[in-house]
Amino acid sequence: MKRALSLTLAALIWAGSALAQDDLLNDLKSEDAAKVKENIAAATFKSTRIINMHSVEMTGKGNLQFMIIHHFGPLWEDTKVAGGDLGHNLGRFFGMNGNLANIYMAFDYAPARWLNLGMAFAGQGNLEGTAKFKLLRQQTGQRNIPVSVAFLSVANFNTSKNVESPNGLYWNRFSYMQQLLVARKFSENFSVQLNGAMIHRNIIAYGFENQHNTWSAGVGLRYKLTAKRALSFEFNRQLNMYANVVDKGGNIVNYGPNLFSFGYDWDTGGHIFQFFVTNSGYASNLAQLSQNPVKDGFGQWCLGFNLNRSYTIKHTVKMNK
Numbered sequence: 001m002k003r004a005l006s007l008t009l010a011a012l013i014w015a016g017s018a019l020a021q022d023d024l025l026n027d028l029k030s031e032d033a034a035k036v037k038e039n040i041a042a043a044t045f046k047s048t049r050i051i052n053m054h055s056v057e058m059t060g061k062g063n064l065q066f067m068i069i070h071h072f073g074p075l076w077e078d079t080k081v082a083g084g085d086l087g088h089n090l091g092r093f094f095g096m097n098g099n100l101a102n103i104y105m106a107f108d109y110a111p112a113r114w115l116n117l118g119m120a121f122a123g124q125g126n127l128e129g130t131a132k133f134k135l136l137r138q139q140t141g142q143r144n145i146p147v148s149v150a151f152l153s154v155a156n157f158n159t160s161k162n163v164e165s166p167n168g169l170y171w172n173r174f175s176y177m178q179q180l181l182v183a184r185k186f187s188e189n190f191s192v193q194l195n196g197a198m199i200h201r202n203i204i205a206y207g208f209e210n211q212h213n214t215w216s217a218g219v220g221l222r223y224k225l226t227a228k229r230a231l232s233f234e235f236n237r238q239l240n241m242y243a244n245v246v247d248k249g250g251n252i253v254n255y256g257p258n259l260f261s262f263g264y265d266w267d268t269g270g271h272i273f274q275f276f277v278t279n280s281g282y283a284s285n286l287a288q289l290s291q292n293p294v295k296d297g298f299g300q301w302c303l304g305f306n307l308n309r310s311y312t313i314k315h316t317v318k319m320n321k
Contacts, residue, residue, distance in 0.1 A: 037141045037142075038139060038141045038142045038143070039139055039140045039141045040137050040138070040139040041137070041138035041139060041148065041185045043057075043185075044056060044057065044138065044148055044183050044184075044185040044191045044193075044222075045057050045183070045191055045193070045220075045222050045232075046222070046230060046265055046267060046272055047265070047272045047274070047306070047308060048065065048067070048108065048116070048132075048308070049067070049069070049274075049306055049308075050193060050220035050222065050232055050234055050263075051220070051232055051233075051234045051261040051262075051263040051274065051276050051278065051306070052069075052234060052259070052261050052276075052278060052280070052285065052288055053193075053195060053218065053220055053234055053236065053285065054132065054150075054152050054179065054181060054195075054285070055181065055183065055193060055220070056134070056148045056149070056150040056181045056182075056183040056193060058110060058113070058114070058115075058116050058132065058134050058150070059108050059109070059110040059116050059310060060110060060113075060310065060312075061110050061111075061112060061113045062110065062111075062312060062313055063109070063110055063310045063311065063312055063313065064107065064108070064109045064310065064311045064313055065106075065107070065108040065109075065308055065309070065310045065311075066105075066106070066107055066308065066309050066310075066311070067104075067105070067106045067107075067108070067306065067307070067308040067309075068103065068104070068105055068306070068307045068308070069103070069104035069106075069283060069304065069305075069306050070101065070102075070103050070104075070304055070305055070306075071101060071102045071103075071123075071278070071280070071281045071282070071283055071302050071304040072094075072095040072096045072098065072100075072101050072281075072302050072303045072304055073092065073095035073096075073098035073099065073100030073101060073281065073302060074095050074098075074100070074281070074299060074300050074301070074302055075094050075095050075277075075298065075299050075300070075301050075302060075303065076089050076094070076095075076298075076299030076300075077089060077092065077098075077299070078299065094303060095302050095303060096303060100281065101281075102123035102124065102281055102282060102283035103121070103123055103283060104120060104121070104122055104123055104283035104284065105120060105121045106118050106119070106120035106121075106128075106130075107119055107120070108130070109313075113134070114133060114134040114135075115131070115132070115133060115134070116130070116131070116132040117130070117131055118130040118131075118132075122156065122283055122284040122286075123282065123283030123284060124160065124282075124283070125158060125159040125160040126156055126157065126158050126159070126160075126283075126284055127156070127157045127159065128154055128155065128156050128157075128284065129154070129155045130152065130153070130154050130155075131152075131153045132150055132151070132152045132153075133150060133151045133152075134148075134149075134150050135149040135150060135151055136148055136149040138183075138184060138185060146184060147182050147183060147184045148182075148183045148184070148185075149180070149181065149182050149183075150180075150181040151178075151179070151180055151181070152177070152178070152179040152180075152181060153176070153177070153178055153179075154176065154177040154178075154179075154285065154286065155174060155175075155176055156174065156175040156176070156177070156284060156286050157173055157174055158173045158175070159173070171202060172202045172203040173202070173203075174202050175199065175200065175201045175202065175286055176199070176200045177197055177198070177199045177200075177285060177286050177289075178197065178198050178200075179195055179196065179197040179198075179285075180195065180196050180197075181193060181194075181195045182194045182195070183220075188224070189223055189224040190221075190222070190223055190224075191221070191222045192219065192220070192221055193219065193220040193221075194217075194218070194219055195217070195218050195219075195220070195236075196215075196216070196217045196218075197215070197216045197217075197218075197285070197289055198213055198214070198215055199213065199214040199215075199216070199286050199289060199290045200212055200213050200214075201214075201290075210241065210245055210246065211240065211241050214238065214239075214240060214241050214289065214290040215238075215239040215240055216236050216237060216238050216239055216289040216290070217236070217237055217239060218234065218235055218236030218237065218259070219234070219235055219236075220232070220233065220234045220235075221233045221234075222265070227267075228266060228267045228268075228269075229264070229265060229266055229267070230264075230265040231262075231263070231264060231265070232261075232262070232263040232264075232265055232274070232276075233261070233262055233263070234259070234260070234261040234263075234278075235258070235259070235260055235261075236258075236259040236288075236289055237257055237258055237259075238255065238256075238257040238258075238259075238289060238290060238292070239257075241255075241290070242254065242255040242256070242257040243255075243257075254294050255290075255291050255292055255293065255294065256279065256292045256293060256294045256295050257292075258279075259278070259279065259280055259288055259289065259292055260278065260279050261276055261277070261278035261279075261280075262276060262277050262278075263275065263276035263306075264276070270309065271307055271308065271309050272306070272307070272308050272309075273305065273306070273307055274305060274306040274307075275303075275304075275305050276303070276304050276305065276306070277301055277302070277303055277304070278301060278302060278304060279292070279295045279300065279301045279302075280292045280302075281302045
């Protein structure tokens with residue numbers, strides 16, 4: 001009899017414990033369900049560039065990205081040559097077979113999720129170092145942040161012999177760009193970015209309207225057509241020092257304050273390929289936003305393409321014995 005009572009009590013205790021555990025698990029599940037999930041906007045833009053301009057996107061942590069940006073020559077040259085302009089321009093094949101091209105080759109590494117460091121051959125003997133910082137990520141849930149924000153800093157060194165360096169100081173060959181990027185992904189297909197930039201040149205041609213600092217503002221758009229293809233657009237406006245600038249020779253120089261670019265993006269799976277048309281043949285943002293020549297017509301625009309590829313750099317983790 002005693003044994004039967006003991007077994008009954010043990011069964012009741014076990015059942016109560018099981019019910020208590022079930023209640024605890026249900027409570028934990030309810031608490032997890034009640035928690036607001038962190039929903040971070042992904043792929044606001046497909047690449048670290050919209051077209052010419054940097055985007056708020058970052059190379060993944062531990063990844064090395066290699067990028068080539070190629071600008072061909074003008075679409076149509078208004079030059080009198082033997083056989084006429086038509087034959088000359090057909091032979092140049094819309095600038096792709098001409099002798100005017102600028103190439104930007106960059107390597108970017110991400111030591112942290114919020115930091116990209118890069119170096120680049122920026123065309124026409126220019127070398128560049130870049131640092132991009134991710135300040136905010138668009139998200140909902142635990143925190144509601146309506147936009148993504150990044151800050152870009154660029155140092156440019158001109159190695160050309162044509163650049164004057166008073167007193168032989170190579171420091172005068174340096175120029176810098178500081179740029180703030182603010183973007184929002186409005187839907188799965190549509191994203192917008194605003195950017196403002198300040199370019200500082202250590203040395204300038206002294207004269208009327210010349211300044212060390214050049215300011216610009218712009219907007220970039222991306223509309224996704226399919227999972228692999230998208231259309232992109234950029235507009236940037238130089239805000240000062242583009243009209244009646246006098247160089248050291250006393251010549252008046254006018255720049256085109258408006259930078260337009262139209263692109264078609266294609267994600268091949270291993271590469272991000274982008275074909276574009278733009279009204280600047282320069283490879284570097286510093287030249288595009290501060291000394292873009294005046295364009296008299298669409299024939300002075302140029303074709304180009306961007307191509308990038310990321311590589312994961314694996315680190316060996318040693319276990320302590």
